[in-house]
Amino acid sequence: MKILGLIGSYRKNGNSDILAKEALMGAEEAGAEVELLRLTNYRIEPCQGFGLCLFREEGCHIKDDVKFIWSKIGEADGILLSVPCYFLESTAVLKQLIDRAWVLAHRGTFRGKYASVMVPYATRGWIPYAMLQPNIFFGILGLKIIHRAAFNVQGLGEAVHDDAAIKKARRIGMELARAILDQDPTYRSERGLCPICQDRNIRILKDHKAVECPTCGIRGTLTVQDGIIDVVFDENAVSTYRFDPVVGYNHFTYHIKPSRDYFLRTKEDRKTKGKLYRDYLKDEG
Numbered sequence: 001m002k003i004l005g006l007i008g009s010y011r012k013n014g015n016s017d018i019l020a021k022e023a024l025m026g027a028e029e030a031g032a033e034v035e036l037l038r039l040t041n042y043r044i045e046p047c048q049g050f051g052l053c054l055f056r057e058e059g060c061h062i063k064d065d066v067k068f069i070w071s072k073i074g075e076a077d078g079i080l081l082s083v084p085c086y087f088l089e090s091t092a093v094l095k096q097l098i099d100r101a102w103v104l105a106h107r108g109t110f111r112g113k114y115a116s117v118m119v120p121y122a123t124r125g126w127i128p129y130a131m132l133q134p135n136i137f138f139g140i141l142g143l144k145i146i147h148r149a150a151f152n153v154q155g156l157g158e159a160v161h162d163d164a165a166i167k168k169a170r171r172i173g174m175e176l177a178r179a180i181l182d183q184d185p186t187y188r189s190e191r192g193l194c195p196i197c198q199d200r201n202i203r204i205l206k207d208h209k210a211v212e213c214p215t216c217g218i219r220g221t222l223t224v225q226d227g228i229i230d231v232v233f234d235e236n237a238v239s240t241y242r243f244d245p246v247v248g249y250n251h252f253t254y255h256i257k258p259s260r261d262y263f264l265r266t267k268e269d270r271k272t273k274g275k276l277y278r279d280y281l282k283d284e285g
């Protein structure tokens with residue numbers, strides 16, 4: 001059984017490294033073989049948005065290191081992602097990789113593997129979207145998340161001083177390994193509001209009646225009882241989860257595929273009408 005650590009920080013020997021390494025030591029202790037990749041060491045080009053990757057057997061045409069990263073994820077049974085919070089969310093390297101994961105969204109290549117997320121951060125209250133990209137990433141890939149944890153550690157390598165953080169990281173690694181061995185996807189971290197991504201970000205919809213988890217797209221209603229605000233999600237909400245395989249299949253079949261037919265059908269008209277914009281303010285340079 002293999003667990004792959006993915007680091008989303010450029011800083012070597014920083015907090016993401018320390019927490020990931022401690023967790024991987026825990027995973028090793030629980031019987032896992034472990035490996036570590038720093039995402040910033042690899043060339044991850046931006047998605048070029050062709051969309052052709054969705055229809056071609058061979059997938060994305062870009063020649064960089066992303067296929068290597070996917071192959072490493074493919075070899076692993078579990079992923080341990082350690083990514084710091086930068087300006088309220090994840091570092092850009094993770095978003096860059098997420099966009100490139102489009103090709104995998106409807107294929108289910110890694111579906112059913114396990115994952116855990118660790119987020120070092122510096123300032124309390126400055127992490128509202130820190131789990132957003134990890135949730136999207138593992139949502140697209142179809143991984144089952146066992147732990148999501150944020151660690152309040154600021155300066156370079158300061159995590160070594162925080163015994164509680166080190167202990168928690170080791171437990172997260174051990175429990176990820178055990179979850180894989182037992183094939184037990186039970187969620188082990190503190191629960192949030194959304195039953196799927198466990199985040200606490202809730203969006204009020206335009207009708208001011210319903211609310212939704214903006215990451216998962218599941219809907220419910222706000223309740224206030226004795227001054228306690230809560231969300232009651234619709235009974236069948238979980239089956240409408242944005243990254244659910246059936247929802248994904250329908251999105252691909254009834255939204256993306258027809259858009260290709262429309263695109264091909266309207267080619268000549270677009271050529272004529274688009275000339276105005278092609279000729280105005282050229283940006284090649």
Ligand SMILES: Cc1cc2nc3c(=O)[nH]c(=O)nc-3n(C[C@H](O)[C@H](O)[C@H](O)COP(=O)(O)O)c2cc1C
Pocket residue numbers: 009010011013014015016017084085086087088089120121122123124126127153154155156157
């Ligand atoms: C550009 C930049 C933006 C940051 N933004 C935030 C932030 O919004 N919230 C926060 O709590 N910490 C923020 N931090 C602090 C890092 O999350 C923190 O230092 C973390 O421990 C770094 O992990 P690393 O050592 O693995 O890189 C930021 C750091 C940098 C360099």
